[in-house]
Amino acid sequence: MARSRTAENGAGGLPRPEERVKVRFPSGDTECAAWHYPGTNGGCVIMTGGLAVTKEPGTDRFAERFHQAGFSVLAFDYRRLGESGGQPRQVVRIKDELADWDAAITFARALPEVDPTKLAIWAFSLSGGHIFRVAARHPDLAAAIAQTPNADGPAATRNATRHQKPTALLRTTALGLLDAMGGLIGRSPRLLPLVGPPGTVALLTTPDVLDNVLDQDNKYPEWQQTVAARSTFRLGLYRPGRDASQIRSPLLVVVAEQDRSALAAPAVEAAQRAPHAELVRVGGGHYAPFTNAHEEVVAAELSFLQRHLVP
Incomplete structure (x- = not known):
């Protein structure tokens, strides 16, 4: 277990006691980088960001609140993204991301202050969709939280095309084909912006992702917002x-009613199929839990974690 310590800054930029430690854990043929926030109550929340969203913009706001409540947190980057290893960079492969989740769970169980029977998983967007699959594969998890999850890729893709202009959609598809063929012969990836206005070549042009709410103040300049x-x-x-x-653990699904990116309806249907699920609905778009609904969502998630990890 590799560790490197970093000093966090408190009010006025003055150093304060360290609250998180940089760690790395093996996954596949490389290593994933993570922040470890040591907690006090034995519970641990394993977290990661959405599609090509690294751990800092993707988890900081929630991880700090969970940690303040006494939970340990392990917030990690998938391989080929952020500070994690792996080549080629910015390539998202679902199978590998699910394997990174398996590795993160194994690593979290061995953290010295963590009770291995009190593990929870948390993620949003594409990774929120992973929560369903990871929880089904790990029935011994104490809890799982899927926040504005992409539960149905075909439905989300059909909806996304309604918010893109035909010419730009063709150009984006052509770029994907060229990049896929280039990947077969070892060429470096052709990168798409994660978001953009309709008519531009970008992964998503839905209305609720155009404002960069995850990094409004350019707090995370090292986040490469491409895929x-x-x-x-x-x-x-x-x-x-x-x-x-197939999920046997308690499951909390958080949906935003006006989500135009991951869509609320498929996530609601998934929650209804899970044997031990709770559903929280909030107003707003895909990133509402990070903005106008943040306090409401944090309160619901903390209540859920406290009930199932430290009853």
Whole structure:
């Protein structure tokens, strides 16, 4: 277990006691980088960001609140993203991300202050969809939280095309095909912006992702807000919500009623199929839990974690 310590800054930029430690754990043929926030109550929340969203913009706001409540947190980057290892960079592969989740769970169980029977998983967007599949594969988890999850890739893809202009959609598809063919012969990825206005070549042009709410103040300048074009094809076929009926752990699903990116309806249906699920609905778009609904969502998630990890 590799560790490197970093000093966090308190009010006025003055150093304060360290609250998180940089760690790395093996996954596949490389290592994933993570922040470890040591807690006090034995529970641990394992977290990661959404599609090509690294751990800092994707988890900081929630991880700090969970940690303040006494939970340990392990917030990690998938391989080929952020500070994690792996080549080629910015390539998203669902199978590998699910394997990274398995590795993170194994690593969290061995953390010295963590009770291995009190593990929870948390993620949003594409990774929120992974929560259904990961929880189904790990019935011994104490809890799972899927926040604005992409539970049905085909439905989300059909909706996304309604918010893109035909010419730009053709150009984006062509770029994906060229990148996929280039990948077969070892060429570097052709990168797409994660978001953009309709008419531009970008992964998503839905209305609720155009404002960069995850990094409004440029707090995370090292976050590369791109994804390899070759990554797009399998995303449209991914339907993790179908695994919800196999989840045996308590599950919390948070949906935003006006979500135009991941869509609320498939996530609601997944929650209804899960044997031990709770559903929280909030107003707003895809990133409402990070903005106008943040306090409401944090309160619901903390209540859920406290009930199931430290009863």
